[in-house]
Amino acid sequence: MLAWAQTACYAALVFLTIASNVVLLPVNFQLIVSATSIVYIGSTLSLKLKQHRDATGEKNEEAMTKEDAYMFPIIGSGMLFGLYLLFKFFDKDIVNLLLTAYFALIGTYSLTEAFSPVVRAIAFSDNERHFKRSFELPYFGKQTIDLTPSWCTTGVFAAGFAAAWFQTKHFVLNNIFGISLSIKGIESLSLGSYKVGAILLCGLFFYDIFWVFGTDVMVTVATKFDGPIKLLFPRAFATATEKAKFSILGLGDIVIPGIFVALLLRFDAHRAKATTITEPFPRPYFHINILFYVLGLVATVVVMLVFNAAQPALLYLVPACLGSSLVTAIVRGELKELLAYSEEDEDDKEKKGVDDKKKTEEPKKDK
Template sequence: MTEKYVPSPEVVEQGLYVAYAALSTMAVVPIYFGSFAALKKWKNPKDKKSKKKKAEDTDDSDDEEETTESMSMEDAYMFPVFGSITLFGLYLVFRYVDKTYINYLLTAYFGLLGVMATTQVGVNCVAPIVKLVGIKLDKWHLTLTKKKAELYSAKFTYLHLIMMVASILLSGYYVATKNWIASNIFGICFALNAIQLLSLDSFKTGMILLSGLFLYDIFWVFGTEVMVSVAKNFDAPVKVIFPRLFFGLPAGEPYQFAMLGLGDIVIPGVFVALCLRFDQHLAGTKNPNLGRSTRFSKPYFIACFIAYALGLGTTIYVMHTFKAAQPALLYLSPACILSVLFMALARGEIKEVFAYTSEEGTEAAKAKEEEEKKNKKAAEEKKGKNEKNEKIEESTKIEPVAAEKVGSDSDQDSSNTPKIRKRKGGKAQKKK
């Protein structure tokens, strides 16, 4: 019987340092590159020609930009609530249902999402290289319509197809083996796509979101066993992991992993991306011809990015010291918020920070306002129609009453007429 391998404390300590460094790298890299990927071409709001250019977009792939989902203040308030409901629901499911079947379903679901995420990230990484080499790729445009209504539209090249095939193979490998490296690739791709496609409409919204999740993380980690239990049982690429002892582990020995949830990367990452867009806004107001250039001062982005790294380091230090799971947002949320506030105070731009609204937020607000106007107009039209119908109904009710009165009067006249005739007839008989 072979003895179980027990590493020395020095080896364990060194292994943990390697794991922490790997986790930190897998956290900051998606935030840095995702923030720049989310940065759109600067358009001067005062330039009226920019509105005309929107309607005259060409098929040039360089001018295409991914549509983003803007998070409003109402969404930020409700995010911790829906997150708590989902988390507790998963906890109950894992507790009372066989987790094997649940993880089969989750594996299939995240395997499909992983194909789309890795395809997009792969195209974003390889496309600049292809362009630099000078290879031109034909673009295909797929449109699905039904009775002249566009249901789906997609533009793709051969590069998309190649990356999709590679992503399908990677997804199949992950589903079959549950390899931790493939899981990390999916997790990093998910984080990159989320930071690129999800945006905050203002710093107010971002601070509300981080503050709400600050309390959310503290409650579910320190107050209950729910968060830790779900993280251990949830066998899906929603976290990045690394072996606690990677070098020096004998062959055949199972890995013990250290982990960091994607929520601790994506949520602060979206806030860091907002800081970069604000830096672009400040530079664009001074230089309206900024365009796609990223060569502008980035004080808020650098401050928030460094604050995130320090907050993550604090989380790891406390976790390592107390040998217990820590709510990362307990340290990351204050670090990100305070970095922006201190930078704004130092630069005398506190009013500009709280007055800032992103382009996506402005467009979403306009769309919401237009929708409210349409709904209000439709309600007024409906109310007008109802009032008109009520008047018509009232007029139709009055006419029968009038007819009844007329009818009753004529009946009275007809009833009186025979009496008169009788009298006349009586007088005539007397004369005879």
């Protein structure tokens, strides 16, 4: 069964998605609740990464290295500027057609992965039959499809959503795909270590400031690209004479801090030596970081309202998440342990411990 908090987050996302299509809810309330719920769900699901390593001893193939963290803002800048040039020199409709076709396929898979646990909890059981297959997915690496009745049922509905979104580009369908992509990203991507996470956040802190304040590139791509790279929150519904108006939150402002929050949750699990997803354990770093993620979003909204201008959310989210984790570690006297935390080193130590145990047992058997 899903944990009650995780279930509440799913319920909040479903409620906001449905209600926003009928009534105009406060935009800032939608933004904060949606983003926080996604980060919470993705982080708790990411405990599967640790459980998989504990059970198999295999390292996570998606773990980011220091080199990756240093290069990420540069590669991201290149891709962002490339999209900007495509929209500037080519037909907007053709560019969107190609990109949305790709995102429709990716969105179908991510939507199935994100919501199949809900379908399983409601209509199926945990003892389903499994049929597994592995494949390579662009930008996500090696993925494994675990076919179950609940997964297949969710997949049929996801394909229907993809077809509907491809035809209509309705904001509700866009948000459904954006939510599922974000949850899947947070769940499956690992920073590998706290230091790598700090490097990545610092790099993207300056990346976001430059492309939002220094140029019109970020805003141009965000407003012209019809794909689910953002969540849309309606400020005014369409009328006979005017188009609908939306506020925007980029998925990067959810996924990037989200994978850092997820790392801290796995650090909590490491400290408590938890070995299963459902096992209760103290989560001080996770809960404090979630709280400060919310405060970072609140700060973003307040500044945006005061200056009536688009804001780089990472300008506020990075200090909130990074700073709160460091202060928590200092207060708890665990700063050295936090800075040294590495999921790669954890894997190596566990493997070395198993090998050493085998070596000590072999002489006994010979005797």
